[in-house]
Amino acid sequence: MLHRDTAFKISMLLPLVLLIVYFLLLISSQSSFFSLTVFFDQLSRGDLRSAVTLSLFAATISSLLAIVIAIPSAYALARIHFPGKQFIDTFIDLPMILTPIALGTLILMSWNTSMGRLLSNFGITLPFTVAGVVLAQFTVIVAISIRMLKSTFEQINPRQEQVARLLGCSAFGSFRHVTLPLAKRGVMTAIILTWARAIGEFGATVMVAGTAKGQTATLPSSIYLAMSAADLPKAVTLMVILIGISLLVLLGVRVVLEHKP
Template structure:
């Protein structure tokens, strides 16, 4: 066996590789168990059922809209956090990342409580137990993550690039979109892909705010939950496989694109 930069095969190397193998087998077994439980024909008919097709469509639409809305805010916010110094920046930094360390179900509960207040009450009819509520819940969960990824990306780009661009005639905004943003392409793709996967799989905050109504607010994770409740294992397995397949495809895409656009 060839090991990177090390010819000796120590007991630690064995332990490390055994852990890797165990982890790999654990996830492969999880996925294969779905196939063992449900036959391909049953799976195919479930995939084409009206309910699962509705879930796929709703999940794709809401995750895409939440990701787009999140990036519109997260990219400039991350740029501001990376480039500008202002009083209370540390506090803003910590508060913005709070949703990463907070369970989504708690975030969803906070959203629900907000819509119960006099200020939130104005919009509650549009969001609570409605499809826009799904998008808002997903946005709440992914925005901190996208901001974190983009801030790390901008931190890795020397501001001197933008300074040079400005001496060449760019305004601050032009220096951002003509220089900083293209240089952040790799991080941007990662932020899009991870936010989108995370939004697609979002359950806790979604259920709290938009509820779990069949054929109304039934995203793929909600479909898993609802079909588990009615003991429809075939449909549940179909939803699990779709989510796993989409997630895996997105991760492969990140890996490939990450090689094409390495960090500056």
């Protein structure tokens, strides 16, 4: 029996070990292209610093916007009964199914309509601007935020909200004093994960905002540009930064999830 148990455990663990080895090989293979001197030298370059700054800025703004929209939307989908709810619930998932490039194309084409031209006349221009980067990232991540938060709200016992109402809270008060505090961990996790998704976004961002160096080029699009120009030191430096940010984010998620509410 013991042998069978051990065999079972090994058969479950083996694919995991192989996967970790594969990822470590991928990362360590970069070491031949990486040196600290080159890394710091690259960091001093303006276009690289601009890409990092833009990525951090745009990901922060787009994920905050996404959360602001996603919290009420997810709550509505989780709690409120309204006509067409099933259709809307499915429709919301569309950006998760569509490739980011198709999403980017949709945004870009929408600017070529009378509404887009009208907005342009008022000075609101999105294509090939920082606002375009934010909009592209927002479009890609908002559905993910809604999906994550909907499941968070569904896990909260509606009786707690009802009891809060009867103890004197208005609907908004019950949401503020009971629902949101109980959803805190889910909201934090959603913010961190959508931010991570936004900072790594490439397809939609390139389609909408382009890759103008020092203007609209983000971390992922700069990696693409560096590789296209065979600038390996720059590409590796950018990848190291992206991997560092990703590890920090994953660590953040772990801390949030393990923290007791």
